[in-house]
Amino acid sequence: MLRFLYVLGLAALSAAAQLTLHSGRFTVTSEAGTQLRSEPISLRHKSMGLVTLSPTDTLKVAFQVLNKETGEGVQPHQVFLRFYDPETQEEGIQPIRVSAGGKAKFELNMAKPPPSLPPTTTNPLAVSLIIGSFEHTGLQAYIFDLVVPPSQPAPVHPDEARFHLLPEIQHTFRPDQKMPPKFISFVASLITLSPWVVLIGLWSLVNPRLPRLASPSILPFTVTLGAFESLLIWYWVDLKLGQVLLYGAGLAVVTLFAGKHALVTISEGRTGKA
Numbered sequence: 001m002l003r004f005l006y007v008l009g010l011a012a013l014s015a016a017a018q019l020t021l022h023s024g025r026f027t028v029t030s031e032a033g034t035q036l037r038s039e040p041i042s043l044r045h046k047s048m049g050l051v052t053l054s055p056t057d058t059l060k061v062a063f064q065v066l067n068k069e070t071g072e073g074v075q076p077h078q079v080f081l082r083f084y085d086p087e088t089q090e091e092g093i094q095p096i097r098v099s100a101g102g103k104a105k106f107e108l109n110m111a112k113p114p115p116s117l118p119p120t121t122t123n124p125l126a127v128s129l130i131i132g133s134f135e136h137t138g139l140q141a142y143i144f145d146l147v148v149p150p151s152q153p154a155p156v157h158p159d160e161a162r163f164h165l166l167p168e169i170q171h172t173f174r175p176d177q178k179m180p181p182k183f184i185s186f187v188a189s190l191i192t193l194s195p196w197v198v199l200i201g202l203w204s205l206v207n208p209r210l211p212r213l214a215s216p217s218i219l220p221f222t223v224t225l226g227a228f229e230s231l232l233i234w235y236w237v238d239l240k241l242g243q244v245l246l247y248g249a250g251l252a253v254v255t256l257f258a259g260k261h262a263l264v265t266i267s268e269g270r271t272g273k274a
Helices: 002-016 182-206 219-237 241-271
Strands: 019-029 035-040 058-067 078-084 091-095 103-109 125-132 139-147
Touching: 019 139, 219 241
Parallel strands: none
Antiparallel strands: 019 035, 019 058, 058 103, 078 091, 078 125, 125 139
C-alpha cells in the first residue's frame, strides 16, 4: 500500500514538473550566409525590436527543452511555432521536431516559405512558442514580432465568378388569355354539333335496322367496343398511359375473339346456315 502511494506521489510530482528553455536563440542570416541579427530567446518577455526578413533572408530558431527542476533534456509531445496576424486574425502553425535530448531547430527560408506561414501583409506577425507534454506543465511564450514580405494574392479560380451573387431573376408571364364573346362561343358550339345533327337526320331517312345487335352472338362484341370507348374516357379522366396499355391489351384479346365469333355468326346467317 505504501509503495502504491509512493508511486502515485512520484507521478503527481512528475505531472507538475515545469519546462524551460536552454540556449534558446534566433538568428537572421542573408542569402550569402552573413549573420544579420542574433538574439537569445526569453520566456519572460519578447524581443524588443521587430525581426525583419527580406525575400532572401533566413530565420533560424534553436533551443533545448529542459526539465526546470532536474535540468535534464525533455522530449515533449508537441512543439509549435505560431505565426499570428492580429490585424487580419490569420494564423499559421509550424510543428517543430525535437530530439530525445530536447534539442530543436527550425529554419524559415523566405525564398521558399513553408505552407504553414499565413497570408501576410505589412503588419508584423506575433510569433509564439508552444510546448505541450502529457507529463509536464505546458509552456507558451510570446518571443518576438516578425515582419516578412507581403504574400502574393491567391490565384483567381476560373469558376470563381459562378459563386458570386447574381442579379435577381425577373420572371415575365404572359397575360391571361382573353375569352371570346359568348355569341362566338355559341356559334362555334353549333358548328361542332352540326355533323351529329346531319348524321341523325340521314339515319332517319335510311331507317337502319339492326335485328341481331342484341343477339347472344353479337352482343359481346358490341359490349367490348363500348368498353374500349369507356377505357378512353377513363384515360382522359384518371388513368395513366401505362395503365391504358395494360387494360387495353387484355380487352383487345377479348374483343378479337368476340368479333371473330360475331362475324362467323353473321356469315352463317347470310348463307342460310344459321
